Amino acid sequence: MDTEPEDEAATLSPSQMRLTALIVATALFMQNLDGTIVATALPAMAKSFHADPLHMSLALTSYLLSLAIFIPASGWFADRFGSRTVFRAAILVFTIGSILCGLSQSLGQLIAARIFQGLGGAMMVPVGRLLLLKSVRRRDMIAATSWLTMPALLGPIIGPPLGGFIVTYLSWRWTFDINVPIGLIGIVAVTLHVREVKDAEHAGRLDIAGLVWSGLAMALLMSGFETIGRGLIPLGWSLGCFAAGAVASLAYWRHARRHPHPILDLTLMRIDTFANSTIAGSFFRVLAGAMPFLLPLMLQLGFGDSAAKSGTITFAAAVGALAMKPLAEPILRRLGFRVAMMLFGGLAVVFTAACAAFRPGWPELALDAVLLVGGVFRSLQFTALNTIAYADVPRSRMSAATSFYATFQQITLTLGISVAAGALEFTTIFAGHAEPSIADYGWAFLIVSAIGGLSVPVCARLSPAAGDDVSGHHAPPPAGPAIDANPAARQ
Known part of the structure; x- marks a missing residue:
């Protein structure tokens, strides 16, 4: 649990916290923009490389796999060399990797460049989050997380329509080159405005x-x-x-x-809130990881839409995510983490499964409505998951917790793409189709939704009072004299 001495280490004022969060969000924005643009450009890349569009998922999973391999070391490097130093270097590596991706002449070269780009991403995002978590008080964690993620959500909003425009009217190579000015701005901002956070005495040996x-x-x-x-x-x-x-x-x-x-401290799973968020979040991120892969493919290859039109439809989910982010704190204060996570997770699954019913004849407004509402609940669920994970982690173990949690985040997001691609290929073969039909895409959406639905019963296992010191929610006292007479029953 939190202690007052630990909070004394959090010296950022509210204005400094917001500025630091916005700068760190530059990295999240760049990564989210990269992921959504690349997903929209996959069919164009496949045509350029003369590759099977279904095999282009390797362009996404190779990057995410690189993240999963190198993220475990991010906490150690941050403690040993300083979070600001590592964060700034990571942005530089990610930017150079983006340039190499844009220069790729084959799928193999693109995969190699994405792996190098992932090395930068592996240090960039978790170390940036660590910078913030080590600098704020526990009761300010929801606000800090919201300030961190709100600008980052502009990436998924801008990404699909921008990617569609670039692919339709320019070249898919510009989808990577656009990271260069953003990365340079981030490097300058970190140098000027982010303080160094180092904890070498807890780093030990790598x-x-x-x-x-x-x-x-x-x-x-x-x-x-x-x-x-x-x-x-x-x-x-x-x-x-x-x-x-x-x-x-x-x-x-x-x-x-x-x-x-x-390098990955398994004893962190003894912390109930951290373990619950890790397990529930793993199921939920399979669903979330599948969406940016399945949806553009279905709209472009299944419906026959252009990349530009596909982008204008898919960005509705990100608009919903951004619109509801400011409401996360009051909703969590009102409902508490347990009830809110069950509600958000269940509704997110329902609206993702509804994508299985999409057909070319649907009005675009109806498609946007389903995606927007689904994006709202996915966003709220991610805010809850990403906050409750660190609610009871001691500040001295925050680096290890950030590395551990970020590793599982990337593994399950990668798994979401793999499961989606595998489900789509299986249903296509099972139905005897040479190419995926619209019904095959629908079955793939239902499969990943079912996996995401497993997160709800896991969230139900949380204590009703879990994370109350973070959310400000207070569960009503237990009723009944028998429980009051036996304090042990409340444990």
């Missing part, structure tokens, strides 16, 4: 063996998910990736039990 084992485990498991049943490599190789990934995971678990400062 757990290189743990980084190798965890990286191998994630790379092998995600490679198995990405290739299973899709004809990219023989089935035996995909199954071999799963088996080798399981062995590497077991090796890391054994290593982490003995190491004093493991």
Whole structure:
């Protein structure tokens, strides 16, 4: 639980907190803009590289896989060398990676450039979030998270229509080049306005063996998910990736039990709120990760829309996300985390599943309405998940918690794309279609929605009073003299 001495370390004034959050949001904005633009441009890239559009998911998953492999080390580097220094260097690497992506001449070159770009992203986003979390009081965490994510949500709003415009009227290569001026602005802003946050005494030595084992485990498991049943490599190789990934995971678990400062601290899962957010968020992010992959493909390849029109439709979800973000704090104060997360998660699943009913004859306004409302509830759920995760984490363990949580975020977002691509290919083959039909896209939406729905019963396991010191919500006292007479019953 929080302690007053820990909050004394949070020295940012409200105005400084907002400025720091807005600068850190530059990195989130750039990453979100990159992801949504790239998703819109995938069909054009496939045509340029003479590649199967379904295999273009590798352009997304290679980046996300790179994030998952390198994120575990982000907390250690931030503590050892300083959060500002690492954050600024990460923006530079991400920007250089974007230039290399724009210069790619084949799918293989693009994947290699995306992996390098992911190295920058792996340090950029979690270290930026760490800068903020280590500098604010616990009761200000919801406000800080909202200030951090609201500007970042402009990326998904601007990304689809901008990506559609670029692909339709210019070249898909500009979808990467646009990151260059944003990255340069971010580097200057960090240099001028963000203070250094360093915690070298808690850094210890870098757990290189743990980084190798965890990286191998994630790379092998995600490679198995990405290739299973899709004809990219023989089935035996995909199954071999799963088996080798399981062995590497077991090796890391054994290593982490003995190491004093493991690269991924598994003991954080003993904190109930952190564990609940990690598990529930993993299911929910499969759904969220699938959306930016499935929707542009369905609109462009299934409906026959142009990239520009597809972009104007898909950005409705991001508009809903941004519009409701300021209401997250009062809603969480009113309902508490447990009730709010069950409500937000359930409604987000319903509106994502509704995408399965989309047909070319639907009015564009109806498509926008479903996507906008779904974006509202996905946004509110992410605010709740990303805040409750750190509600009971001691400040001394915040770096480890940020690295751990960000790693699982990226793994499950990557898994969402892999599951969506695999589900779409499976339903297409099962139906005997040469190319995915609109009904095949619908089944893929239903599959990822069902997985996202598993997050709701996990959220239900939270204590009714979980995160009350963060949200300001206070559960009513338990009724009944028997419970009052036995304080242990409240534990």
